[in-house]
Each structure stands twice: as C-alpha cells, then as structure tokens.
Amino acid sequence: MPDLIAKSALEGRSLALGGVTLAEVDPGPITSIALYPGGTKTAAKGLRTLGLAMPGPNSFIEKKGARIVWTGREQAFLIGVAPPAIEGAALTDQSDGWAVLALSGVAAVEVLARLVPVDLRLAACPVGTALRTQVNHMNAVILRTGDYGFEILVFRSMARTAWHEIENAMHMVQARAGTKI
Amino acid sequence: MRYSGLKVITEGLFGNRGWTPAWRDPAPKAEYDVVIIGGGGHGLATAYYLAKNHGITNVAVLEKGYLGSGNIGRNTTIVRANYFLPGNSEFYSHSLKLWEGLEAELNYNVMHSQRGLINLFHSDGQRDAFVRRGNAMINQGDDAILLDREGVREHLPYLDFDNTRFPIYGGLLHPRGGTARHDAVAWGYARGADRRGVDLIQNCEVTGIDIEGGVVRGVQTTRGAIRARRVGIVVAGRSSQVAAMAGMRLPIESHVLQAFVTEGLKPVINHVVSFGMGHFYISQSDKGGLVFGGDLDFYASYAARGNLPMVEHVMEAGMTLMPMIGRAKVLRSWGGIMDMTPDGSPIIDRTHVEGLFIDCGWNYGGFKAVPASGWCMAHLMATGEPHEVARKFRLDRFATGHLLDEEGTGSQHNLH
Amino acid sequence: MRLTCPLCGERDRREFYYYGAEDYLHRPSEGAPLSEWDSYLHLRDNVAGVVRDLWYHEAGCAQWLVVTRNTVTHEISGVELVAERAK
Numbered sequence: 001m002p003d004l005i006a007k008s009a010l011e012g013r014s015l016a017l018g019g020v021t022l023a024e025v026d027p028g029p030i031t032s033i034a035l036y037p038g039g040t041k042t043a044a045k046g047l048r049t050l051g052l053a054m055p056g057p058n059s060f061i062e063k064k065g066a067r068i069v070w071t072g073r074e075q076a077f078l079i080g081v082a083p084p085a086i087e088g089a090a091l092t093d094q095s096d097g098w099a100v101l102a103l104s105g106v107a108a109v110e111v112l113a114r115l116v117p118v119d120l121r122l123a124a125c126p127v128g129t130a131l132r133t134q135v136n137h138m139n140a141v142i143l144r145t146g147d148y149g150f151e152i153l154v155f156r157s158m159a160r161t162a163w164h165e166i167e168n169a170m171h172m173v174q175a176r177a178g179t180k181i
Numbered sequence: 182m183r184y185s186g187l188k189v190i191t192e193g194l195f196g197n198r199g200w201t202p203a204w205r206d207p208a209p210k211a212e213y214d215v216v217i218i219g220g221g222g223h224g225l226a227t228a229y230y231l232a233k234n235h236g237i238t239n240v241a242v243l244e245k246g247y248l249g250s251g252n253i254g255r256n257t258t259i260v261r262a263n264y265f266l267p268g269n270s271e272f273y274s275h276s277l278k279l280w281e282g283l284e285a286e287l288n289y290n291v292m293h294s295q296r297g298l299i300n301l302f303h304s305d306g307q308r309d310a311f312v313r314r315g316n317a318m319i320n321q322g323d324d325a326i327l328l329d330r331e332g333v334r335e336h337l338p339y340l341d342f343d344n345t346r347f348p349i350y351g352g353l354l355h356p357r358g359g360t361a362r363h364d365a366v367a368w369g370y371a372r373g374a375d376r377r378g379v380d381l382i383q384n385c386e387v388t389g390i391d392i393e394g395g396v397v398r399g400v401q402t403t404r405g406a407i408r409a410r411r412v413g414i415v416v417a418g419r420s421s422q423v424a425a426m427a428g429m430r431l432p433i434e435s436h437v438l439q440a441f442v443t444e445g446l447k448p449v450i451n452h453v454v455s456f457g458m459g460h461f462y463i464s465q466s467d468k469g470g471l472v473f474g475g476d477l478d479f480y481a482s483y484a485a486r487g488n489l490p491m492v493e494h495v496m497e498a499g500m501t502l503m504p505m506i507g508r509a510k511v512l513r514s515w516g517g518i519m520d521m522t523p524d525g526s527p528i529i530d531r532t533h534v535e536g537l538f539i540d541c542g543w544n545y546g547g548f549k550a551v552p553a554s555g556w557c558m559a560h561l562m563a564t565g566e567p568h569e570v571a572r573k574f575r576l577d578r579f580a581t582g583h584l585l586d587e588e589g590t591g592s593q594h595n596l597h
Numbered sequence: 598m599r600l601t602c603p604l605c606g607e608r609d610r611r612e613f614y615y616y617g618a619e620d621y622l623h624r625p626s627e628g629a630p631l632s633e634w635d636s637y638l639h640l641r642d643n644v645a646g647v648v649r650d651l652w653y654h655e656a657g658c659a660q661w662l663v664v665t666r667n668t669v670t671h672e673i674s675g676v677e678l679v680a681e682r683a684k
Contacts, residue, residue: 057604057658072658073604073680117609132605134612134656421643432639434617435668480615480652483645483668488598490611523639580635592638594617 009159018174020105039088046086099159204375220244222253226555232377235563249367268573276553289369298358434594439487445469459498525597526585
C-alpha cells in the first residue's frame with residue numbers, strides 16, 4: 001500500500017470580505033449512521049458511549065469535539081471522531097466525500113440568503129439547526145454553528161463551485177453594504 | 182364573402198362598412214349527424230374536413246367558451262415536420278403539406294411563414310442522432326440539412342458558440358419549418374366550416390354524453406340536449422373530464438407549459454431556433470415580439486399559470502444561448518394546459534362506445550398538427566376507419582405496448 | 598409553490614421532484630392481468646381539483662411524500678411520508 005497524502009478539497013483556503021469570512025475547515029472523520037429497521041435502541045446504546053444520541057430532524061448535537069448531525073429520516077452523520085461500535089445501523093465512512101466551508105460574520109446570513117431557499121435568520125434558524133437544502137443548485141447540509149456562524153457541507157467534487165458561488169455572493173453583499181439607499 | 186386584396190382596397194375606400202361576420206351564431210338544433218365537442222383548432226379543423234372531404238355538413242361544433250379560446254389561441258406557433266418514428270413521421274409530414282396549401286384552401290391569411298427551423302446540437306453523439314433524424318425526415322419526403330458549426334454561424338451569428346457546458350457543434354436545419362398566426366388558423370377553419378353549413382355553437386358546455394346499450398345517442402349541454410349518431414371528443418386540456426362522462430379513464434395527465442413574449446423589437450431572429458439541451462426555443466413574431474418557451478412545470482396542474490422556478494430556468498437557458506436577449510423586456514407570460522400521454526404522442530381513435538371518437542393527447546405539439554388532426558379525425562368519424570397516416574395513434578397502444586416514444590424517455594406522463 | 602415536508606418543514610418547490618399520481622403506490626400483485634398493469638402505469642383520473650400525488654424531497658431529506666393538493670388552485674392541504682404511511 002503506497003503512503004497516500006491526505007489533501008483537502010480547497011487546501012484550507014480562506015477569504016475575508018466585508019466582515020464575512022469564508023474558510024475551508026477540516027472536520028475530521030465523517031461517518032454516516034443509517035438505522036436498520038428496529039435498530040433505534042441498540043444504535044442509541046452505541047452512541048451513548050460518546051455522550052450522544054440520534055438527533056431530531058433539522059438539528060445537530062455536539063459533545064467534546066464530536067458532532068452528530070441529522071441528515072434524513074433515521075439517518076445522521078457522526079463528525080469529528082472515529083465511530084464507536086454501533087449495533088443496529090449501517091455505518092459508512094464518508095470522510096473524503098465532503099468539503100466543509102465555514103462562513104462567519106454579521107453579514108454571513110445575508111450572503112447565504114442569496115443562495116439558499118430557506119429562511120436562515122436567527123429566529124427561524126437558531127444555533128444547533130442542521131438543514132438539508134441547496135446552495136444555488138447544489139445539494140448541501142447547512143449547520144447553524146453560532147449567532148453569526150454557519151458550516152456548509154457540499155459534495156467534495158463541487159467544492160470549488162460552492163466556493164465560487166459563495167464568494168460571488170460575498171462580493172455582492174459587500175458592495176451592497178457600501179451603498180447608501 | 183370571399184376575401185381578396187381587391188376587397189380590402191374597396192372596403193378601405195368605402196369606410197369598411199361592407200364586411201360581414203366571418204361566421205353565423207346559430208342556436209343548437211335538436212339533432213345533428215355529427216357533434217364535435219370542442220371549438221379549438223382540432224375541433225374546427227375536424228368539422229371543416231368532415232364537410233369538405235366527406236360531404237357531412239349536418240355538423241355542430243360545441244364550444245364551452247368562445248372559438249379558439251384554448252391552446253390554439255395561446256401557443257408558440259411552431260409548424261414543423263421533423264419527427265423520427267414511423268407513425269409520427271408520416272402524420273406530421275401530411276400536416277405540413279396541408280399547412281403549405283392552407284391559406285389558398287381556406288381563403289384566409291394564416292400568416293404561415295416557412296422561415297426554417299434549426300435544432301442545435303452540442304456533442305458528437307447528438308450530431309449522430311440528428312443525422313439519423315435528418316435522414317428519417319428526408320426518407321419521409323421532407324427536408325433536412327445538416328449544418329456544421331460555421332453553417333449555424335452563418336444563419337445565427339448571435340448565438341454564444343463557446344458556452345462551456347453546451348458549445349455549439351452544429352444544427353439540423355428544417356427549411357420548411359416555421360410559424361403561423363395561431364388565432365387565424367382557428368378563425369380560418371371556423372369560417373370555412375361555417376360556409377359549408379357547420380353550426381358553430383359557442384357558450385355551450387357539454388355536461389353529459391348519452392349512451393344507450395354501448396351506442397352514443399347524443400350529448401347533454403348547458404343549452405339543452407342534442408342528439409347525434411356520432412360524437413367526437415376534441416378537447417385537449419380537458420380530455421380526461423369529458424372522457425369521464427363516457428366512463429373512460431384516459432392515459433393522460435394534465436401539465437402546465439409556459440411561454441413568454443417580449444416587447445416588439447426590430448427583426449433580429451429570422452428562424453425558429455431550438456436549444457434542446459437547455460429546454461429552450463425561440464422565434465420572433467411578425468409583430469416583433471420574441472416568442473419563447475421551455476419545458477413543463479413538471480407537476481400535474483390545471484391552473485393556467487406557471488411557476489417562478491421554471492420562469493427562471495427558461496430565462497437562464499435563453500441567456501446561455503443568446504446573451505443579447507438579456508436586453509429585451511418580457512411583456513407577458515402564460516401557462517397552457519397540456520394533455521400529456523405516457524409516450525408523448527397523441528391519440529386519434531374510436532372508443533369502447535360505438536359512434537364515440539376521441540382526438541386528444543397532443544402533449545405540447547398540438548398546433549402544427551391541427552390540419553392533419555382535423556383531416557384524420559374527420560376521416561375516422563366519416564368512414565369508421567383510421568386514416569393511413571394516423572393509424573398508430575391508437576388509444577390502446579399503451580396496453581399493447583406499441584408506444585410511440587419519440588424522445589425515448591419511457592412511460593411517464595411528465596417526461597415528454 | 599411551497600411544500601411542507603413532514604421532516605424538513607416548509608420548503609421551496611425547487612427542492613422537490615414530482616413523480617406522478619398516487620396510483621404508483623398501488624402496484625399490481627404478481628400475476629395480475631395486463632389490464633391492471635396498464636391502469637397502474639398509464640391510466641389516470643387526472644382530476645381538476647383535489648388530487649394525491651407523489652413527490653420526492655430531492656434536495657432535502659430524500660423522502661418520498663404523498664401530497665394532497667388542488668390542481669386548479671395549487672393549494673396544498675397535506676403532505677405525508679410514504680415511509681410512515683406503509684407502517
């Protein structure tokens with residue numbers, strides 16, 4: 001087995017514009033947990049070793065660097081830690097399939113408003129929310145990580161497109177901020 | 182009254198006081214030989230050819246609203262014969278020949294303009310498919326010319342040839358394709374049918390179909406019962422509802438198709454241009470408006486209005502193909518109700534009820550079919566036998582597996 | 598048009614793919630006569646009014662949904678998960 005070098009999709013690049021920062025982040029391992037029929041209880045037992053549980057729809061839970069994100073009916077992504085032994089669910093390594101972008105700043109919500117067809121304002125989308133939706137025409141998982149912060153998971157193959165779309169939106173929001181109406 | 186250039190001039194000189202209505206407004210009689218339900222393009226053409234080709238003039242056309250108030254009055258007016266499959270090919274070829282003689286035939290200016298239609302292709306594989314289609318068209322006796330990239334550029338210099346996703350490799354030119362004035366087609370057939378004795382009865386909604394012992398006896402309408410030995414259902418857009426009156430369940434799902442018109446511009450687009458990969462096509466009307474459209478809204482609907490995501494999609498496709506149209510202002514848009522069949526081809530056939538016939542399922546290609554549809558429906562209703570060029574448009578072809586799936590997308594109503 | 602996904606909440610129409618009438622859920626049993634297959638695949642009531650049809654939350658939770666809606670007004674009166682319904 002040759003020694004492979006782990007490379008992120010965007011080489012950890014970052015960009016600051018108009019008080020908004022976009023940066024690629026390394027999320028660590030990503031494991032999909034998909035419950036088998038009747039697997040709810042045994043899977044819960046496995047997750048308890050991390051102090052976690054299967055999250056409810058549209059939410060994620062964090063504990064000591066481990067994060068579990070709702071990604072569908074009876075399905076979640078465990079992010080940041082290697083998965084413990086879990087019975088009653090199919091576990092699939094997804095680590096290299098995704099690129100994760102962090103978007104932060106007061107106007108971050110305005111940047112995403114140009115791309116995402118869901119209301120992301122804090123009242124409608126509090127910290128701890130996880131959404132499966134779109135960034136322009138790209139499927140994405142969006143996490144509300146802070147009052148002014150989001151993380152956006154897109155397919156790794158679309159990382160540069162996602163970056164391009166978000167960067168464009170950042171430019172537009174910055175230009176708009178400089179305009180007195 | 183016969184229309185002519187001389188008539189226009191003399192009427193112009195004398196205050197246009199001599200014009201008479203183009204058709205009568207008769208009250209329905211108690212009985213006809215034939216009743217056609219639906220006063221759109223296809224229904225009026227059926228009545229016209231029943232009288233003209235078969236001498237059957239004791240005919241009523243029953244229209245719920247006013248003549249030509251459905252899709253014949255709102256469409257993107259394209260006339261072409263560029264089909265591939267046997268069954269479609271001969272039918273649309275026949276239709277185009279009828280179009281070419283229609284103005285003389287009807288003594289009516291339907292503004293048929295054979296400006297040429299160009300279907301663009303964007304890959305080697307697509308070129309092969311278009312070569313094959315072009316050969317099928319030529320075999321049918323119609324015309325097709327394969328254009329390479331430079332050939333397309335000569336005709337359509339304003340396109341973006343180097344789009345990253347869909348660079349233009351060439352196009353298939355169908356010189357006899359073009360457009361016509363949609364309303365005028367309905368009016369021309371209406372006037373022609375009326376002059377041959379057909380009663381065109383407007384504001385007359387059919388509310389029931391009378392059937393006794395498996396034989397049609399007539400129809401119930403909002404203007405009273407009308408007896409008839411033969412009844413034709415020609416109501417695309419409402420086919421399922423009218424067929425249900427005869428206890429039928431059709432292989433049709435109704436979908437909305439949107440189209441758009443810009444403000445009037447100087448002549449800029451001389452052809453009909455079809456950008457299949459972007460689901461976009463465009464022509465310029467004689468008034469100057471750019472007339473364009475795209476794909477279905479993709480969900481079953483009877484609301485004659487479209488949704489915004491499809492508006493956005495069509496505009497994006499238009500901008501991709503010809504960035505210059507970004508300067509044009511859209512004047513209006515509309516949504517028409519399409520009879521979508523599972524294979525994308527129409528139905529002209531008998532039904533399980535003796536004397537009851539149906540012409541439906543025109544998907545989004547009904548306009549160019551109007552002359553041949555009327556011709557073949559009239560033949561079927563007069564003789565009881567399908568016309569040679571429409572014999573594959575059978576109602577039972579889904580059950581028997583003899584699909585006419587021109588696009589090859591399979592048995593799903595919204596995929597054609 | 599907006600659909601309220603039972604899992605994801607109210608979402609834009611763009612996130613969904615439309616498949617067709619609810620008839621698709623009633624697959625004929627093995628050995629059913631051909632007429633039943635014809636009816637299942639091709640024939641539709643095609644009502645101008647309230648219908649039930651199948652949608653897929655393609656850009657969301659990837660669930661199949663039965664949507665009750667009016668084809669004339671586009672009013673949505675119900676959205677259910679096909680998965681829950683089968684239980």
